[in-house]
Amino acid sequence: MTAEAERLxxxxxxxxxxxxxxxxxxxxHDTNSLPEGKLDLIRQACAAEAMEFEYAFVLxxxxxxxxxxxxxxxxxxxxxxxxxxxxxxxxxxxxxxxKNMITGAANADAALLxxxxxxxxxxxxxxxxxxxxxxxxxxxxxVVNKMxxxxxxxxxxxxxxxxxxxxxxxxxxxxxxxxxxxxxxxxNVARPADAVMPWYSxxxxxxxxxxxxxxxxxxxxxxxxxxxDVYRFDERRIIxxxxxxxxxxxxxxxxxxxxxxxSVVATIETWNAPSRSSATAxxxxxxxxxxxxxxxxxxxxxxxxxxxxxxxxxxxDVFWMVDSPLRKGAAYTLRLATQEVRCQVVAxxxxxxxxxxxxxxGERDVARNEVARVTLQTRAPLVVDNHDRIAHLGRFVLVDQxxxxxxxxxxxxxYTDRTSVKSQNISWSEGKITAHQRAxxxxxxxxxxxxxxxxxxxxxxxxxxxxxxLFRRAIHGYVLDGDNIRHGLNSNLGFSPEDRVENIRRVSxxxxxxxxxxTVVITAFISPYRADRRRAxxxxxxxxxxxxxxxxxxxxxxxxxxxxKQLYQKARAGKIRDFTGIDAPYEAPEDPEIAVRTDQxxxxxxxxxxxxxLLPRLRPEE
Amino acid sequence: xxxxxxxxxxENQSVFIFRExxxxxxxxxxxxxxxxxxxxxxxxxxxxxFGRVPFPVLHIDxxxxxxxxxxxxxxxxxxxxxxxIVKINEEARARGVGYERHDPVTVTHELKTVALQQVLAxxxxxxxxxxxxxxxxxxxxKERYFSPRNAQYEWDYKDxxxxxxxxxxxxxxxxxxxxxxPLLDWTEAxxxxxxxxxxxxxxxxxxxxxxxxxxxxxxSPITKPVxxxxxxIAEIIAELDQTxxxxxxxxxxxxxxxxxMQKLRARGFM
Numbered sequence: 001m002t003a004e005a006e007r008l009x010x011x012x013x014x015x016x017x018x019x020x021x022x023x024x025x026x027x028x029h030d031t032n033s034l035p036e037g038k039l040d041l042i043r044q045a046c047a048a049e050a051m052e053f054e055y056a057f058v059l060x061x062x063x064x065x066x067x068x069x070x071x072x073x074x075x076x077x078x079x080x081x082x083x084x085x086x087x088x089x090x091x092x093x094x095x096x097x098x099k100n101m102i103t104g105a106a107n108a109d110a111a112l113l114x115x116x117x118x119x120x121x122x123x124x125x126x127x128x129x130x131x132x133x134x135x136x137x138x139x140x141x142x143v144v145n146k147m148x149x150x151x152x153x154x155x156x157x158x159x160x161x162x163x164x165x166x167x168x169x170x171x172x173x174x175x176x177x178x179x180x181x182x183x184x185x186x187x188n189v190a191r192p193a194d195a196v197m198p199w200y201s202x203x204x205x206x207x208x209x210x211x212x213x214x215x216x217x218x219x220x221x222x223x224x225x226x227x228x229d230v231y232r233f234d235e236r237r238i239i240x241x242x243x244x245x246x247x248x249x250x251x252x253x254x255x256x257x258x259x260x261x262x263s264v265v266a267t268i269e270t271w272n273a274p275s276r277s278s279a280t281a282x283x284x285x286x287x288x289x290x291x292x293x294x295x296x297x298x299x300x301x302x303x304x305x306x307x308x309x310x311x312x313x314x315x316x317d318v319f320w321m322v323d324s325p326l327r328k329g330a331a332y333t334l335r336l337a338t339q340e341v342r343c344q345v346v347a348x349x350x351x352x353x354x355x356x357x358x359x360x361x362g363e364r365d366v367a368r369n370e371v372a373r374v375t376l377q378t379r380a381p382l383v384v385d386n387h388d389r390i391a392h393l394g395r396f397v398l399v400d401q402x403x404x405x406x407x408x409x410x411x412x413x414x415y416t417d418r419t420s421v422k423s424q425n426i427s428w429s430e431g432k433i434t435a436h437q438r439a440x441x442x443x444x445x446x447x448x449x450x451x452x453x454x455x456x457x458x459x460x461x462x463x464x465x466x467x468x469x470l471f472r473r474a475i476h477g478y479v480l481d482g483d484n485i486r487h488g489l490n491s492n493l494g495f496s497p498e499d500r501v502e503n504i505r506r507v508s509x510x511x512x513x514x515x516x517x518x519t520v521v522i523t524a525f526i527s528p529y530r531a532d533r534r535r536a537x538x539x540x541x542x543x544x545x546x547x548x549x550x551x552x553x554x555x556x557x558x559x560x561x562x563x564x565k566q567l568y569q570k571a572r573a574g575k576i577r578d579f580t581g582i583d584a585p586y587e588a589p590e591d592p593e594i595a596v597r598t599d600q601x602x603x604x605x606x607x608x609x610x611x612x613x614l615l616p617r618l619r620p621e622e
Numbered sequence: 623x624x625x626x627x628x629x630x631x632x633e634n635q636s637v638f639i640f641r642e643x644x645x646x647x648x649x650x651x652x653x654x655x656x657x658x659x660x661x662x663x664x665x666x667x668x669x670x671x672f673g674r675v676p677f678p679v680l681h682i683d684x685x686x687x688x689x690x691x692x693x694x695x696x697x698x699x700x701x702x703x704x705x706x707i708v709k710i711n712e713e714a715r716a717r718g719v720g721y722e723r724h725d726p727v728t729v730t731h732e733l734k735t736v737a738l739q740q741v742l743a744x745x746x747x748x749x750x751x752x753x754x755x756x757x758x759x760x761x762x763x764k765e766r767y768f769s770p771r772n773a774q775y776e777w778d779y780k781d782x783x784x785x786x787x788x789x790x791x792x793x794x795x796x797x798x799x800x801x802x803x804p805l806l807d808w809t810e811a812x813x814x815x816x817x818x819x820x821x822x823x824x825x826x827x828x829x830x831x832x833x834x835x836x837x838x839x840x841x842s843p844i845t846k847p848v849x850x851x852x853x854x855i856a857e858i859i860a861e862l863d864q865t866x867x868x869x870x871x872x873x874x875x876x877x878x879x880x881x882x883m884q885k886l887r888a889r890g891f892m
Contacts, residue, residue: 004628004815076756085628099784106786228641233674240670242638242788271673272665272820282626284637286672297645321784335789397789404784404791 014114025055218281225301244392453552456559515545659753
């Protein structure tokens with residue numbers, strides 16, 4: 001007996017009445033996948049009812065048998081070609097289509113999209129393609145069906161191909177193949193249609209499926225080993241989890257995020273199986289490490305050179321599946337691989353109706369069956385990848401009241417090189433008093449409020465005013481001021497690029513410690529580089545503190561005119577070098593939590609804008 | 623490295639589910655009938671937890687067990703170092719519930735389902751790991767890997783939580799428990815191929831003796847052998863490729879009345 005290879009899962013979609021069921025019935029018939037006598041039974045039943053036999057009845061009959069009196073949400077139907085075995089995933093029903101399609105298509109390796117030649121590209125042809133793109137199903141075969149009703153016209157086929165290809169391109173999708181066929185007549189499904197479509201020399205539907213990639217390419221991607229648990233059943237300390245992408249080998253140095261500690265893989269543990277030296281994507285494994293670093297469920301192992309993103313803020317497209325709407329300001333539990341964190345919806349940028357693909361820009365509640373572009377802020381660090389880079393680490397579900405309410409895919413995250421800031425093998429020591437206890441005692445959580453902006457934009461002024469406002473509210477706030485820091489802690493640093501980076505790193509570390517102590521730290525540094533601010537965020541997240549980036553924004557001419565310390569004047573005169581805005585760049589934040597315009601707002605207005613968004617985040621978790 | 627097989631994919635997924643369940647629930651138990659699927663579950667648990675089953679294994683003893691099965695139970699419990707809990711619905715037996723006087727649906731309900739509910743209540747289990755497969759029975763087509771049951775042990779198949787991207791309904795409401803079903807995607811043939819590949823011990827009653835073998839094993843008075851000459855796993859697999867009768871054809875409680883299985887299941891049967 002030869003071991004049977006993994007099956008390819010294909011989801012079948014298409015506009016209603018474009019012949020999806022007929023195509024499935026035809027494939028089952030032509031590949032000899034039907035139980036013996038089934039077809040005769042259906043033919044007899046049709047004859048008795050004086051109905052014309054249709055291949056779609058085959059699928060109906062199978063479903064009926066499976067379903068009895070319960071409705072099926074997704075069906076899995078096996079068939080095989082000479083090349084390999086397949087599972088067809090069919091998501092019938094229009095009412096719960098989104099939920100069914102997501103459940104069915106989320107695990108598909110490929111999709112087959114049916115378009116009727118006589119009707120062309122229709123609403124659902126577009127909608128289904130959009131959902132496939134959202135779910136990251138990349139391998140697509142388009143079958144232009146019912147060619148018999150279109151006179152097997154080459155021109156019509158090419159026209160549909162051109163139109164649909166253009167539409168798919170707007171979604172960033174590139175279909176593998178367009179195949180003209182007639183499922184009803186059996187033309188070009190299993191048997192080539194030389195007689196009726198002599199102009200077509202490409203593969204049949206089945207050949208097109210056989211050309212899809214069976215072996216998933218996930219093992220060639222960067223390693224993501226998602227920890228499920230740490231077992232100590234005996235003398236071994238086994239880190240158990242699944243490899244979502246990439247390859248892990250004994251002897252590899254693995255960095256675990258978010259703690260950023262690394263160790264070397266000592267063994268891959270097995271039971272009743274030969275010992276092994278490597279494992280790849282899709283495998284549930286257990287490993288032991290040479291050095292015993294702290295690891296727990298939710299940690300993600302990767303290789304040093306290709307670490308994932310660590311953040312507390314993600315942009316995502318979220319689809320919603322329950323009646324109670326997704327709202328701005330609402331809190332949910334976010335689950336991504338084995339991570340679980342609380343998060344808050346801080347912005348809803350646009351909402352799309354998944355049926356019509358009509359977009360409403362701006363903020364409103366997100367109803368069932370809608371897809372929204374949102375920004376989420378998490379209460380603890382989250383390890384993610386952009387969905388288009390590593391799908392398994394770029395998708396999550398939102399849970400409310402114990403129920404999975406929606407799912408989302410991450411985009412636009414920024415990768416940073418973490419090799420330079422890593423502290424080797426020093427673990428973050430947890431005291432007896434937890435952050436939660438401190439927050440309860442203080443009445444608020446610790447946080448880092450990171451002000452960034454040009455010299456003269458008003459950072460120090462706003463920082464001082466904000467500190468005073470917090471004090472009035474019995475919140476421990478403290479301003480870390482650039483000049484004060486340079487007097488002591490950083491007195492050995494100059495203004496060279498390296499020293500500036502080190503300056504910001506030390507400030508970030510101090511801010512992290514103070515936030516961990518329960519203080520709301522306000523920093524006021526130009527901090528002109530995105531990468532540095534990104535690192536400041538990652539450092540703050542190590543202590544599980546809130547990190548809030550505030551862009552103190554004023555145009556350069558305004559700042560230069562203010563010039564409180566006459567620095568612009570000196571820079572223009574060439575007396576100081578590398579001055580931000582003059583002869584050194586300022587990289588404005590692309591995605592700050594809060595932005596204030598000090599050329600348009602008074603100091604009080606700026607401070608109240610900040611407070612409005614800051615105070616809710618300082619509340620202790622219940 | 624050789625390409626992964628269909629069985630590898632099933633094994634990896636089952637191990638993943640075992641570990642998710644072990645993390646999500648404080649108080650898990652795994653019903654064990656000593657049948658082939660149950661023994662595959664024990665095997666997969668050993669794979670998931672590196673040579674141990676870290677939760678108790680439950681045998682709901684109807685008192686109508688085949689002696690050979692009890693013999694196998696005692697051997698396997700020792701072999702795998704299982705924490706075995708044997709449960710009999712003593713109260714029903716005392717009332718005289720049995721095949722001698724009652725129909726199979728009633729007996730199955732009293733001696734299996736009610737016994738299970740009793741043991742769940744006694745030990746406050748919040749999750750049960752079961753060997754349910756989608757291909758076994760039409761009512762099982764809509765099952766999930768993690769399938770919540772309410773306090774009355776009922777299954778609301780009309781409003782099931784979606785299950786995708788490896789995220790399951792892993793936090794039941796108070797009073798609910800969750801059925802975790804790591805074999806959901808396996809077929810009868812997969813089970814046999816895996817038993818063959820891994821050399822998993824199973825009771826000998828599955829193999830043909832005197833032209834008969836048991837395809838599915840339940841209570842002795844109501845479980846009949848099927849005609850067969852399949853004396854090895856390879857022969858059983860070859861036989862399955864030919865056969866068109868269902869696996870549970872020899873199980874009387876399924877056929878006692880129309881929709882018997884569905885009735886049993888809605889009331890908490892597995």
